[in-house]
Amino acid sequence: xxxxxxxxxxxxxxxxxxxxxxxxxxxxxxxxxxxxxxxxxxxxxxxxxxxxxxxxxxxxxxxxxxxxxxxxxxxxxxxxxxxxxxxxxxxxxxxxxxxxxxxxxxxxxxxxxxxxxxxxxxxxxxxxxxxxxxxxxxxxxxxxxxxxxxxxxxxxxxxxxxxxxxxxxxxxxxxxxxxxxxxxxxxxxxxxxxxxxxxxxxxxxxxxxxxxxxxxxxxxxxxxxxxxxxxxxxxxxxxxxxxxxxxxxxxxxxxxxxxxxxxxxxxxxxxxxxxxxxxxxxxxxxxxxxxxxxxxxxxxxxxxxxxxxxxxxxxxxxxxxxxxxxxxxxxxxxxxxxxxxxxxxxxxxxxxxxxxxxxxxxxxxxxxxxxxxxxxxxxxxxxxxxxxxxxxxxxxxxxxxxxxxxxxxxxxxxxxxxxxxxxxxxxxxxxxxxxxxxxxxxxxxxxxxxxxxxxxxxxxxxxxxxxxxxxxxxxxxxxxxxxxxxxxxxxxxxxxxxxxxxxxxxxxxxxxxxxxxxxxxxxxxxxxxxxxxxxxxxxxxxxxxxxxxxxxxxxxxxxxxxxxxxxxxxxxxxxxxxxxxxxxxxxxxxxxxxxxxxxxxxxxxxxxxxxxxxxxxxxxxxxxxxxxxxxxxxxxxxxxxxxxxxxxxxxxxxxxxxxxxxxxxxxxxxxxxxxxxxxxxxxxxxxxxxxxxxxx
Amino acid sequence: xxxxxxxxxxxxxxxxxxxxxxxxxxxxxxxxxxxxxxxxxxxxxxxxxxxxxxxxxxxxxxxxxxxxxxxxxxxxxxxx
Numbered sequence: 146x147x148x149x150x151x152x153x154x155x156x157x158x159x160x161x162x163x164x165x166x167x168x169x170x171x172x173x174x175x176x177x178x179x180x181x182x183x184x185x186x187x188x189x190x191x192x193x194x195x196x197x198x199x200x201x202x203x204x205x206x207x208x209x210x211x212x213x214x215x216x217x218x219x220x221x222x223x224x225x226x227x228x229x230x231x232x233x234x235x236x237x238x239x240x241x242x243x244x245x246x247x248x249x250x251x252x253x254x255x256x257x258x259x260x261x262x263x264x265x266x267x268x269x270x271x272x273x274x275x276x277x278x279x280x281x282x283x284x285x286x287x288x289x290x291x292x293x294x295x296x297x298x299x300x301x302x303x304x305x306x307x308x309x310x311x312x313x314x315x316x317x318x319x320x321x322x323x324x325x326x327x328x329x330x331x332x333x334x335x336x337x338x339x340x341x342x343x344x345x346x347x348x349x350x351x352x353x354x355x356x357x358x359x360x361x362x363x364x365x366x367x368x369x370x371x372x373x374x375x376x377x378x379x380x381x382x383x384x385x386x387x388x389x390x391x392x393x394x395x396x397x398x399x400x401x402x403x404x405x406x407x408x409x410x411x412x413x414x415x416x417x418x419x420x421x422x423x424x425x426x427x428x429x430x431x432x433x434x435x436x437x438x439x440x441x442x443x444x445x446x447x448x449x450x451x452x453x454x455x456x457x458x459x460x461x462x463x464x465x466x467x468x469x470x471x472x473x474x475x476x477x478x479x480x481x482x483x484x485x486x487x488x489x490x491x492x493x494x495x496x497x498x499x500x501x502x503x504x505x506x507x508x509x510x511x512x513x514x515x516x517x518x519x520x521x522x523x524x525x526x527x528x529x530x531x532x533x534x535x536x537x538x539x540x541x542x543x544x545x546x547x548x549x550x551x552x553x554x555x556x557x558x559x560x561x562x563x564x565x566x567x568x569x570x571x572x573x574x575x576x577x578x579x580x581x582x583x584x585x586x587x588x589x590x591x592x593x594x595x596x597x598x599x600x601x602x603x604x605x606x607x608x609x610x611x612x613x614x615x616x617x618x619x620x621x622x623x624x625x626x627x628x629x630x631x632x633x634x635x636x637x638x639x640x641x642x643x644x645x646x647x648x649x650x651x652x653x654x655x656x657x658x659x660x661x662x663x664x665x666x667x668x669x670x671x672x673x674x675x676x677x678x679x680x681x682x683x684x685x686x687x688x689x690x691x692x693x694x695x696x697x698x699x700x701x702x703x704x705x706x707x708x709x710x711x712x713x714x715x716x717x718x719x720x721x722x723x724x725x726x727x728x729x730x731x732x733x734x735x736x737x738x739x740x741x742x743x744x745x746x747x748x749x750x751x752x753x754x755x756x757x758x759x760x761x762x763x764x765x766x767x768x769x770x771x772x773x774x775x776x777x778x779x780x781x782x783x784x785x786x787x788x789x790x791x792x793x794x795x796x797x798x799x800x801x802x803x804x805x806x807x808x809x810x811x812x813x814x815x816x817x818x819x820x821x822x823x824x825x826x827x828x829x830x831x832x833x834x835x836x837x838x839x840x841x
Numbered sequence: 842x843x844x845x846x847x848x849x850x851x852x853x854x855x856x857x858x859x860x861x862x863x864x865x866x867x868x869x870x871x872x873x874x875x876x877x878x879x880x881x882x883x884x885x886x887x888x889x890x891x892x893x894x895x896x897x898x899x900x901x902x903x904x905x906x907x908x909x910x911x912x913x914x915x916x917x918x919x920x921x
Contacts, residue, residue, distance in 0.1 A: 411900075516886060516904070627868075
């Protein structure tokens with residue numbers, strides 16, 4: 146058969162470097178999407194095998210076995226059981242790792258039972274010598290009924306071998322490597338007789354799993370093949386033991402490990418990193434370093450981006466023919482795009498740190514260190530991963546809560562994660578802090594602004610813990626407390642993996658959130674530069690009655706009047722009474738309301754409102770414009786009290802529609818996102834009110 | 842009294858005897874936590890929980906209440 150595109154599925158345990166292999170095979174030719182109806186990330190990449198043949202590679206979620214315990218793992222089974230699926234693979238590549246071969250092979254033997262052509266990749270082969278491991282590849286290939294590629298995705302070794310094996314997938318043996326049905330011959334014999342056209346192992350998976358395939362047969366099966374839950378689990382245990390027996394026998398002959406060569410790096414690092422004092426100290430120092438550097442390092446590119454877009458807007462205004470269209474470009478679109486791109490440095494830095502922590506294996510140690518403490522608040526040690534990645538964005542963080550086995554702990558994690566300071570809050574914080582906190586350093590190196598930012602992170606984290614504590618007392622849910630965490634070996638993060646991750650996440654932000662921000666900027670520009678005829682259309686006549694049109698202040702007065710009586714000004718004035726006690730004027734009010742969909746819109750909105758209102762010709766940066774804003778009494782709009790009140794509001798309020806949508810999806814009910822919205826935004830309003838009234 | 846994995850000291854090795862399949866997550870079985878395999882306690886987290894083991898060459902952390910469900914015999918040859 147000459148197929149020009151071979152479909153390949155990449156499957157493996159977590160921490161085997163599966164994603165590195167995927168990155169090596171496909172480079173940047175990747176598409177990230179979602180499986181229909183669920184929020185599991187779907188990664189597909191193209192790979193050129195030789196001059197004429199290509200492969201489409203799908204990177205499936207990491208799983209320890211075909212016994213799924215989460216929606217992520219379900220994806221793997223559903224694909225492998227459904228021959229009609231458009232991504233059903235011609236060949237499966239199982240990625241294993243040289244140090245954990247025994248455990249990795251469990252999944253491999255299960256996949257072999259499905260009788261799909263399967264290639265075994267043994268990754269991290271560069272560590273074999275260091276660990277004193279020797280493998281008898283021809284023996285293993287024979288026992289496991291497969292072809293093996295020894296690979297080091299880190300050193301880019303063996304990738305060509307994978308491609309070659311994929312090309313020749315039709316010559317792969319597709320027999321199972323052991324007979325798993327011997328765990329209960331009578332039962333499986335009966336299954337086989339009833340469904341002669343199906344693979345016994347497939348049927349077994351359908352019986353034990355909650356997968357949506359083979360629905361008809363499933364109903365038939367319920368009647369004659371039902372076993373009690375306990376019996377099924379007994380059988381699954383027998384199956385697992387049976388598979389390990391085979392694997393152990395195979396490895397006894399096919400793998401030699403020289404124990405004396407096993408270096409002790411893991412043990413030494415573990416002793417320090419999970420130490421009862423140093424462990425926490427190191428964790429705290431790492432976190433502190435991350436927040437300081439995000440604020441310090443990204444301020445330079447951010448200022449540069451801010452300045453460039455202000456210049457670009459002035460340039461457009463001066464050089465394009467005057468008119469409606471030019472105004473749209475210079476006052477709507479350019480500030481709008483600037484308001485998106487300005488976040489890139491901070492988002493990139495955040496994802497840099499998070500992917501380094503995850504890739505190195507350190508994150509699991511933090512889970513281990515924090516479990517007991519987090520449990521006091523009704524959370525799990527595993528909640529620390531969503532809580533930390535929540536500093537980038539609550540959406541992937543909430544999805545990351547899936548691997549928390551206990552439903553109550555998972556629900557509480559989902560509910561409190563949006564309190565964590567996400568990257569969308571950063572631009573709001575950054576601009577407000579730079580306006581109200583002086584640029585001083587204490588002890589010569591701690592920047593006061595950085596400390597304020599740290600304080601806001603702590604506020605978010607504290608509120609998350611406090612709410613978790615309350616939820617833990619209030620929620621009446623009992624579920625079994627399962628907690629199993631793999632502690633992977635330490636690895637130096639791969640530059641390519643980290644870089645691809647940063648690029649993917651930044652791209653997702655720019656094109657995802659960016660669309661909303663740009664659309665809102667344009668709508669705001671329109672609402673800000675148009676208004677009812679009676680006042681807005683008549684502005685020149687009305688203003689010239691109070692001030693002579695030769696007066697130097699005339700232009701400013703006119704544009705101020707116009708903004709106030711535009712559509713947006715009318716809306717702003719309408720809501721002003723409810724936000725005045727918080728220290729906000731109607732312009733800030735508009736920004737708060739328009740950022741209900743996404744927090745980061747706040748800065749962009751102010752940028753648009755102020756540039757519509759600014760007639761001086763020279764386009765100032767957003768920060769300068771905010772600094773120059775004054776109230777009716779002549780005092781600065783963004784004074785200390787208003788600034789703090791806004792900071793607190795944004796720290797606590799649920800201003801993100803995407804998060805609400807993801808919570809709805811993950812909890813499968815509207816109840817939880819609504820609870821979240823009312824609780825968080827109510828709390829934010831009251832706290833901001835209190836702060837302003839005390840400080841003012 | 843029956844000894845469980847929860848009674849081990851850091852560095853101590855034991856052989857798993859049995860457990861009630863219903864109380865042990867399947868994932869742990871798949872990691873190689875099965876009767877007959879050797880289990881070694883590597884580290885105990887501050888405040889006594891969770892526990893970090895090497896079982897069947899898998900490095901895995903579980904909570905104390907799960908550990909107490911896994912009955913073991915101390916392997917005298919490896920125990921010092």
